[in-house]
Amino acid sequence: xxxxxxxxxxxxSSFKDKPTLSKIHALLITSGLINxxxxxxxxxxxxxxxxxxxxxxxxxxxxxxxxxxAWNAMIIAYSRMGFSNDVVGVYKEMINEGxxxxxxxxxxxxxxxxxxxxxxxxxxxxxxxxxxGYKDDDFVGCSVLNLLSxxxxxxxxxxxxxxxxxxxxxxxxxxxxxxxxxxxGLEAVGVFREMQEQGMVGDGIVMLGLIQACTDIGDMxxxxxxxxxxxxxxxxxxxxxxxxxxxxxAKNGHLCLAYRIFCNMPQKTVVSWSALxxxxxQNGLAGEALELLIEMQRVGYRPDLASLVSALLACSxxxxxxxxxxxxxxxxxxxxxxxISATAAIDMYSKCGALSxxxxxxxxxxxxxxxxxxxxxxxxxxxxxxxxxxxxFHDMIKTNSYPxxxxxxxxxxxxxxxxxxxxxxYWFNEMINRFRIEPSEKHYACVVDLLARAGxxxxxxxxxxxxxxxxAGMSIWAALLSGCHNHRxxxxxxxxxxxxLELQPDDSGIYSLVAxxxxxxxxxxxxxxxxxxxxxxxxxxxxxxxxxxxxxKLHAFLMEDKSHYQYEHMVLIIEKLDSEMRxxxxxxxxxxxxxxxxxxxxxxMLSFHSERLAIAFGLLNTEPGTKLVINKNxxxxxxxxxxxxxISKIVNREIVVRDVKRFHHFxxxxxxCGDYW
DNA sequence: ATAGGGTTAG
Numbered sequence: 001x002x003x004x005x006x007x008x009x010x011x012x013s014s015f016k017d018k019p020t021l022s023k024i025h026a027l028l029i030t031s032g033l034i035n036x037x038x039x040x041x042x043x044x045x046x047x048x049x050x051x052x053x054x055x056x057x058x059x060x061x062x063x064x065x066x067x068x069x070a071w072n073a074m075i076i077a078y079s080r081m082g083f084s085n086d087v088v089g090v091y092k093e094m095i096n097e098g099x100x101x102x103x104x105x106x107x108x109x110x111x112x113x114x115x116x117x118x119x120x121x122x123x124x125x126x127x128x129x130x131x132x133g134y135k136d137d138d139f140v141g142c143s144v145l146n147l148l149s150x151x152x153x154x155x156x157x158x159x160x161x162x163x164x165x166x167x168x169x170x171x172x173x174x175x176x177x178x179x180x181x182x183x184x185g186l187e188a189v190g191v192f193r194e195m196q197e198q199g200m201v202g203d204g205i206v207m208l209g210l211i212q213a214c215t216d217i218g219d220m221x222x223x224x225x226x227x228x229x230x231x232x233x234x235x236x237x238x239x240x241x242x243x244x245x246x247x248x249x250a251k252n253g254h255l256c257l258a259y260r261i262f263c264n265m266p267q268k269t270v271v272s273w274s275a276l277x278x279x280x281x282q283n284g285l286a287g288e289a290l291e292l293l294i295e296m297q298r299v300g301y302r303p304d305l306a307s308l309v310s311a312l313l314a315c316s317x318x319x320x321x322x323x324x325x326x327x328x329x330x331x332x333x334x335x336x337x338x339x340i341s342a343t344a345a346i347d348m349y350s351k352c353g354a355l356s357x358x359x360x361x362x363x364x365x366x367x368x369x370x371x372x373x374x375x376x377x378x379x380x381x382x383x384x385x386x387x388x389x390x391x392x393f394h395d396m397i398k399t400n401s402y403p404x405x406x407x408x409x410x411x412x413x414x415x416x417x418x419x420x421x422x423x424x425x426y427w428f429n430e431m432i433n434r435f436r437i438e439p440s441e442k443h444y445a446c447v448v449d450l451l452a453r454a455g456x457x458x459x460x461x462x463x464x465x466x467x468x469x470x471x472a473g474m475s476i477w478a479a480l481l482s483g484c485h486n487h488r489x490x491x492x493x494x495x496x497x498x499x500x501l502e503l504q505p506d507d508s509g510i511y512s513l514v515a516x517x518x519x520x521x522x523x524x525x526x527x528x529x530x531x532x533x534x535x536x537x538x539x540x541x542x543x544x545x546x547x548x549x550x551x552x553k554l555h556a557f558l559m560e561d562k563s564h565y566q567y568e569h570m571v572l573i574i575e576k577l578d579s580e581m582r583x584x585x586x587x588x589x590x591x592x593x594x595x596x597x598x599x600x601x602x603x604x605m606l607s608f609h610s611e612r613l614a615i616a617f618g619l620l621n622t623e624p625g626t627k628l629v630i631n632k633n634x635x636x637x638x639x640x641x642x643x644x645x646x647i648s649k650i651v652n653r654e655i656v657v658r659d660v661k662r663f664h665h666f667x668x669x670x671x672x673c674g675d676y677w
Numbered sequence: 678a679t680a681g682g683g684t685t686a687g
Contacts, residue, residue, distance in 0.1 A: 045679090069679090076679070104680040111681065142681040173682040208683050243684045274685040281686095309686040343687035371687055 021046055025059075036060075048077030072104050079108045087112035088121060101128075101139050110143035114150045122147040136320075138164065142171050149178025154187070169200060177209035185216035204235045208244055215248040223248055237381070239265065243272040250279020257287075270304050272297075277303075278310035286314035290323065304340055312344040316351035319631035319658060322552035324348040328361075339365070343375050350379030353629040353656045353663065368396075370404055378410035382662040384673045386418025392429075405437050412446035416453060417662065417673060438469075440661040445475040452483020457492045470539045474503045478510055485517040495516055497526075503532065508534070509635045546614035547631040550621045557613040560605070570616035574607055577616075581646040589639040611640045611657060619651060627654040635659045645669050 005580050025043060028034040034043070040063050047056035060066070060074045071094050084336040091109040094101055101109070106129040113122030126144050134140045141164050148157035161167070161175055161502045172195040180187035195202065202210075207230060214223045227245060230236045242265045249258035262268070262276050273296040280289035293303055293311045303311075308331055315324035328345045331337050337345075342365050349358035355457040362376045380389035393411050396403060401413075406432035408431045415424040420462075428447050431437050444467055451460035460480050464472050476501040484493030497514050505511055511534045518527035557564070564570065592601040611632055618628040636644075636659040648655045657664045665672035 072679070079680085102680095107680045139679095139681050144681095146682070168681090170682045175682095177682065203682095205683050212684090238683090240684045245684095247685065269684085271685050276685090278685060304685075306686040313686080340687045345687095346686070369687095375687070 018050055018052065021050065021052075025055075034062075035064050038069075041073045042066075044070065044073040044077060048073070048080060053077055053081050053083070055450075066099075068099060068102055068105070071089050071099055072102070072108075074107055079112060082115075084112035084116045088116070088118070091125065095128075100132065102173060103134055103139055106134055107135075107139040107143045110140065110147055114143070116145040117150065119147065119151045136165060138168065138171070140172060145171060145174040145178070147173060149181065150230065152182045154178050154182060154184065163608075167198075167200075169203065169206065170397055172200060173206040173209055174357055176206055177212065180209050180212035180216060183216050185213040188213035189217070189222070202233075204238050204241055207233075207235055208241060210399065211241070211244045211248050215244075218252050220252065220254070223252065237266075239267050239269055239272065242266075243269065243275050246272060247275040247279065250276060251282065253283055255279060255283060255285070265343070268301075270301050270307070273301055274304055274307035274310065277307045280311075281310040281314040281317070282482050284317055286318040286320070289314040290320075305336055305338075309341050309344040312341070312348045316344075316348040318554060319352045319549060319629060320554050321349075321352035321354055321549055321629070324352055325357075339369055339372055343372050346372070346375050346379065350375075350382065351658065353627075353658065355379060355383050355385075368399070368401065370401060370407065373401055374388070374404070374406045374410055377407065377414060381410050381414030381417065382658075384417050384663065384665070386414045386416075386420045386423075389414035389418075390420070390423060402519075403431075403435060403437075405440060405443070408437060409440075409442045409446065412443060412450065415447055416450035419453060420452040421450055441470045441476070442475060443470070444470065445479060448476050449479035449483075452480050453486070454489035457483050457487065457489045457491070461492055461495075472499070474500065474505060474510070478505075478513065480518060482513060485513065485520060488520065490521045493521065494523075501530070504537070506537070507635070509638075511537075512638065544610050544632065544634045546610040546633075548614040548618045548628060550618060555614070555617055557610045557617065559610045559613075560608045561610070561613055564613070564617075566595075566617060566620060569620055570613055571608075573616040573619055574612055575645055577650060578607055580650050584646055584649075586643060586646050589642060604641045606637070607635055607643075609640050611636060612643065614645060615644070615655060619653075625653060627656065630655065630657045632657060632659045633659060636664060641671065645671055 028039055028043065033039045042060060044056045047053070047059065056074065056077050060070060063070055069649050071090065075087055075090045078090060087108060091101065091105065094105065105514060105561075106125060109125050110122050113119070126140070126147070129135075129137070129140050141160060144160055145157050146262070148154070148160065157175065157178055161171060164171060172191065175191045176188045176195070179185070179191060186208060192202070192206070192213075195206075207226070210226055214226050230241065236239065242261065246258045246262050249255070251262065258276060258279055262272060265272060272420075273292070277289050277292050277296070280286075280292060290311055293307055296303060296307070308327055311327050312324055315321070315327065324345070328348070331341050331345070346358045346361050349355070349361065358376070358379050362372070365372060371394065376392050377389045380386070380392065389411060393403070396407070408427065411427060412424055414429070424447060428439070428443065431443070432439060444463065448463060448579065449461045450458070451463065457480060460483065464476060464480070477496050481493060481496035481500055484490070484496055497517055500510060500514055511530060515527050515530045515534075518524070518530060543558055545556050545558050547554055549555075561567070588603045588606050590599060590606065611630055614630045615628060618630070622628070637658050641664065644655055644657060644664070644666050646669065648666035655666040657666070662673065
């Protein structure tokens with residue numbers, strides 16, 4: 001055999017195509033060199049590099065004696081392919097065969113555990129590494145930093161980091177990114193500054209962590225200065241960095257800027273598109289998000305799950321059930337439904353009024369995680385099905401899923417809206433004592449709401465006064481006031497009303513609550529003052545609109561929307577309904593009009609609120625008996641709430657109105673959610 | 678010589 005060992009080595013490092021590799025492989029076998037450590041190891045890495053991991057494994061398995069080099073070649077091969085399970089598998093085999101891992105085996109194995117989020121295993125390997133004298137190894141240490149930061153354990157990570165003798169750029173980057181990822185942007189910036197003070201020069205990757213930190217901090221000045229820094233340092237070349245910038249500006253609501261950067265990017269990837277789609281969706285610009293999803297497909301990008309999930313979010317925002325369904329079906333066809341997209345689809349179904357579809361999907365998901373459970377509980381909650389929410393919660397406990405703060409926020413809110421007071425109080429206490437979760441302001445607001453609805457306003461006030469770590473905010477006082485209003489508890493109510501006014505509401509619904517309270521308490525002077533204050537505050541400028549999906553298309557209506565092609569027909573329907581309603585005993589609640597105009601005009605304004613236009617349009621264009629689902633961007637008006645009860649009876653239809661807070665199911669003259677508030 | 682830090686989504 002004229003091929004020397006040396007020549008084989010050279011060949012293996014310079015030729016990366018499969019036919020050549022196979023030829024060399026054959027030569028190694030015929031020459032017997034295959035059984036020597038060095039060429040075999042080389043062969044394994046070469047096969048791994050061209051992505052032929054199976055052959056690499058075969059070579060590895062056939063080796064008569066395997067040294068640490070061969071093991072590492074194999075473990076690194078799996079790591080490069082992203083096969084973390086196999087990495088851990090090979091590591092375990094090594095241990096079983098009595099091979100002593102070295103620095104690189106530990107490093108790669110711990111990295112694999114981090115990407116699998118298998119923190120137990122990761123820590124076990126870490127301890128083994130320490131036991132074998134790799135305590136001060138930089139690579140192992142850095143892998144550990146990554147493991148801890150992936151688990152959000154930045155306090156421990158910081159301790160390890162501080163103990164490291166030589167901190168290189170990779171370690172610093174891990175710390176910066178770690179803090180940024182868990183929402184501690186300021187800490188991340190602090191670490192970056194420290195790094196600069198140590199004279200370390202950053203690269204694009206550490207800047208990526210810094211961009212994420214800025215995204216989290218949300219201060220435009222910081223964002224712009226980091227952007228400037230990138231330009232000055234000439235680091236603005238990588239697609240990934242551009243994409244991150246798009247995300248940063250989009251998440252902070254600067255969509256024009258995000259879009260401009262997106263358009264001017266030298267190249268784009270699917271991720272760049274996804275980042276923009278998600279930016280639009282998260283900022284409530286559902287139409288733009290969906291258009292962008294279509295546009296990206298048109299120019300040849302196959303949407304990834306992130307963009308599809310964002311599109312589902314957009315659908316749930318505007319109640320676009322038909323589009324939501326087809327996106328869900330598309331994900332199913334691609335066989336890519338997993339937890340995140342399933343959760344998004346469940347949320348979409350429930351927010352579009354298709355609660356049973358949400359449940360059906362939920363039941364099909366095996367091995368549910370916390371967010372999935374929480375989403376189902378919240379779904380029942382917004383529809384006013386407290387018992388169902390509680391039963392899902394019980395299932396959750398039975399399967400040993402551990403509830404978190406969000407679980408209880410959804411559960412307590414669901415119980416409150418269904419008047420399950422004892423259950424609410426019980427689980428609030430269990431949350432604190434058994435699950436050791438500290439109540440947040442949100443939890444307090446739920447329980448205050450729960451108690452106040454039941455008329456236990458003194459108890460609610462005691463709870464508010466017992467709050468130590470939080471200051472009671474608008475939601476808490478408004479909930480209390482509403483209970484006082486409904487149960488004619490005037491003295492606590494007066495206190496709550498004052499607190500609400502002190503906090504300067506920017507929502508006309510809250511002003512009307514205060515005014516109504518003063519009216520029922522016969523405190524006329526205060527009532528007049530509230531009306532005056534309201535005029536002075538000049539209420540939110542957000543125009544109210546309602547949407548209805550008819551035959552798979554979304555139709556939006558603004559108040560008194562005369563431009564609509566069916567306006568005359570809609571007016572006729574509204575007027576006809578109006579006279580029938582009055583005959584049944586309905587009187588318009590003009591306190592819900594906040595303009596200084598004549599009463600007759602006020603009444604007219606009420607009956608042309610956007611929700612009623614949407615209902616009229618729905619009635620006109622659907623078969624009798626069809627359920628109508630209306631979506632409103634603000635809170636449904638109190639008068640309309642009353643009127644829709646009558647309408648549901650007159651036309652004998654189920655009418656579902658979703659407003660910012662929850663769902664109102666109107667059927668046979670009643671609303672499932674009881675009181676308006 | 679090898680290995681450790683990177684973008685979007687519930």
